[in-house]
Amino acid sequence: MTFRQTMRACRSLFRIRFAEGLQYRAAAVSGVFISVFWGIIECVIYTVFYKYSQNPWNDGGMSLTQTMSYIWLAQGMWGLQAMSIDGDILEKIKSGDIGVELCRPMDLYFHWLAKSSAGKLGAVWLRGLLTIAAGALMPAAFRLKPPDSAAAFGLFLAALALAFALCSCYAMFVTAIRVNITWGEGPTYMLMLASGVLSGGYLPLRLWPDFLQGFLRLQPFGGFVDIPAQLYIGTLAPRDALAALGVQFFWCVLFLAAGRAILRRRLGSVIIQGG
Amino acid sequence: MQIELDDIRKGFKVYERPQGRWGILKGAFTRNVRLVQALDGISFGIGEGELVGYIGPNGAGKSTTVKVMSGILVPDSGECSIFGRTPWKERVRHVSQIGVVFGQRSQLWWDVPVRDSFEVLKDIYGIPAADYKQRLAELCCMIGVEHLLLTPVRQLSLGQRMRCELVAALLHRPKILFLDEPTIGLDAVSKLALRAFLKQENRKNGVTMVLTTHDMDDIEALCERVMVIGRGKLLYDGSLSGLQQQYAPEVIMKVNTDEMIASMYSRLSLV
Numbered sequence: 001m002t003f004r005q006t007m008r009a010c011r012s013l014f015r016i017r018f019a020e021g022l023q024y025r026a027a028a029v030s031g032v033f034i035s036v037f038w039g040i041i042e043c044v045i046y047t048v049f050y051k052y053s054q055n056p057w058n059d060g061g062m063s064l065t066q067t068m069s070y071i072w073l074a075q076g077m078w079g080l081q082a083m084s085i086d087g088d089i090l091e092k093i094k095s096g097d098i099g100v101e102l103c104r105p106m107d108l109y110f111h112w113l114a115k116s117s118a119g120k121l122g123a124v125w126l127r128g129l130l131t132i133a134a135g136a137l138m139p140a141a142f143r144l145k146p147p148d149s150a151a152a153f154g155l156f157l158a159a160l161a162l163a164f165a166l167c168s169c170y171a172m173f174v175t176a177i178r179v180n181i182t183w184g185e186g187p188t189y190m191l192m193l194a195s196g197v198l199s200g201g202y203l204p205l206r207l208w209p210d211f212l213q214g215f216l217r218l219q220p221f222g223g224f225v226d227i228p229a230q231l232y233i234g235t236l237a238p239r240d241a242l243a244a245l246g247v248q249f250f251w252c253v254l255f256l257a258a259g260r261a262i263l264r265r266r267l268g269s270v271i272i273q274g275g
Numbered sequence: 276m277q278i279e280l281d282d283i284r285k286g287f288k289v290y291e292r293p294q295g296r297w298g299i300l301k302g303a304f305t306r307n308v309r310l311v312q313a314l315d316g317i318s319f320g321i322g323e324g325e326l327v328g329y330i331g332p333n334g335a336g337k338s339t340t341v342k343v344m345s346g347i348l349v350p351d352s353g354e355c356s357i358f359g360r361t362p363w364k365e366r367v368r369h370v371s372q373i374g375v376v377f378g379q380r381s382q383l384w385w386d387v388p389v390r391d392s393f394e395v396l397k398d399i400y401g402i403p404a405a406d407y408k409q410r411l412a413e414l415c416c417m418i419g420v421e422h423l424l425l426t427p428v429r430q431l432s433l434g435q436r437m438r439c440e441l442v443a444a445l446l447h448r449p450k451i452l453f454l455d456e457p458t459i460g461l462d463a464v465s466k467l468a469l470r471a472f473l474k475q476e477n478r479k480n481g482v483t484m485v486l487t488t489h490d491m492d493d494i495e496a497l498c499e500r501v502m503v504i505g506r507g508k509l510l511y512d513g514s515l516s517g518l519q520q521q522y523a524p525e526v527i528m529k530v531n532t533d534e535m536i537a538s539m540y541s542r543l544s545l546v
Binding site: 008011013020023099104106107 | 342345346347348366367370371373375381382384386387391392394395397399401
């Protein structure tokens with residue numbers, strides 16, 4: 001099968017899953033409420049820390065205004081991260097329908113990557129946009145400010161696209177691990193929780209202890225949320241952007257290769273269950 | 276021979292909890308492993324254009340054989356050659372030339388119209404646009420699903436869905452079609468429609484078909500050759516009438532119940 005045909009098939013799969021994801025509009029709206037609710041709570045907490053802290057507060061070079069913007073961006077991008085394995089695929093792994101997927105003349109890894117990433121994007125893009133819009137409409141003290149500069153905004157968009165790719169590749173990497181049907185859900189939840197914590201979605205990575213900063217810059221999960229958000233608010237200067245985008249790209253390729261290798265090895269021994 | 280299997284063997288491990296009063300606790304630490312031989316040396320050959328019924332009790336190894344022939348399950352030992360290739364070694368090339376219908380599994384996308392699923396399959400199999408259009412029209416006309424194309428799959432009845440599944444499996448003009456219980460759960464009318472369609476496709480395009488089923492009317496209506504499998508071994512390979520003579524000469528089949536029910540339904544204009 002040629003590369004071009006694979007791409008065409010992926011595009012087609014992407015389109016159909018995206019259309020499916022779009023159907024969950026009620027879920028998107030309720031998701032916005034959750035995100036905005038959490039966003040406001042975080043705004044209040046950080047305001048308290050910044051303003052009323054008795055000891056000097058190590059803000060890692062991030063001002064309160066920047067932190068407010070960071071919070072809303074993080075809430076908006078939160079949906080891109082997989083918190084569980086694509087439901088459709090998990091169902092197939094459990095029920096044995098994986099056999100039907102293997103009857104297609106296609107590389108299963110790219111088949112699933114296209115499907116799961118499209119399902120994710122279809123379900124969350126509306127939620128993300130509305131959350132960010134809500135952030136921009138907050139009272140001045142909690143508001144999402146415009147980007148640091150035009151260049152910062154352009155780089156933010158590039159990093160956002162890479163963040164989507166990286167989240168998708170990581171989700172597929174975890175899915176490949178899950179294909180070993182005798183394991184259950186435990187390991188995959190641990191992997192996804194770890195990535196969530198290290199992405200900066202809970203606590204901006206700048207606010208972590210200084211001695212961890214070197215590690216935090218190089219680890220894969222900052223690429224989910226932290227790198228795009230920092231580019232937007234300007235704590236990551238445009239001149240450092242290339243290195244940051246490089247980190248995102250590097251981990252993308254690494255997860256892609258590793259996930260594909262794991263899936264290929266597993267498929268050799270996979271047991272398709274049931275009649 | 277288009278399909279050739281030679282001494283195919285496949286075993287599965289079955290994990291069992293230890294018995295006895297402390298079985299539950301013990302089971303948390305140790306498991307008894309039992310090896311079940313699903314296929315215990317299966318050999319047969321099928322020529323081009325044959326329509327073969329593959330029957331046997333539940334758990335006999337029918338589906339396992341179909342999975343091996345589809346290239347999605349690797350046997351422990353034995354040779355299998357289809358179009359001169361080993362299915363699981365060249366899976367992608369192999370599956371582009373076969374069609375598979377699993378009666379209990381769907382290959383259509385649940386939430387979108389049937390036509391959308393077909394279009395995705397078109398791209399996956401790389402069917403040229405003109406050919407796709409012609410083939411789709413031909414299949415839809417033959418099996419009568421034109422009016423369903425815009426309906427989301429979740430709103431189809433089982434019979435309607437199975438017809439669409441068949442169209443999906445045949446869009447890329449496979450030379451071999453594996454059918455795993457295609458008529459399961461269908462009403463008499465849908466069964467007859469499905470059978471007529473399979474027969475026509477076999478005769479017109481010379482598609483080789485292997486049909487596993489528990490419905491002997493399927494076999495009687497479609498297959499000249501029957502293979503019976505039990506406990507992973509091939510027990511009989513020959514004509515259906517031969518099977519009757521060999522095992523149950525006293526049984527005489529006269530009534531075709533499906534025809535009977537179908538004519539009742541149509542008399543009462545239920546369909």
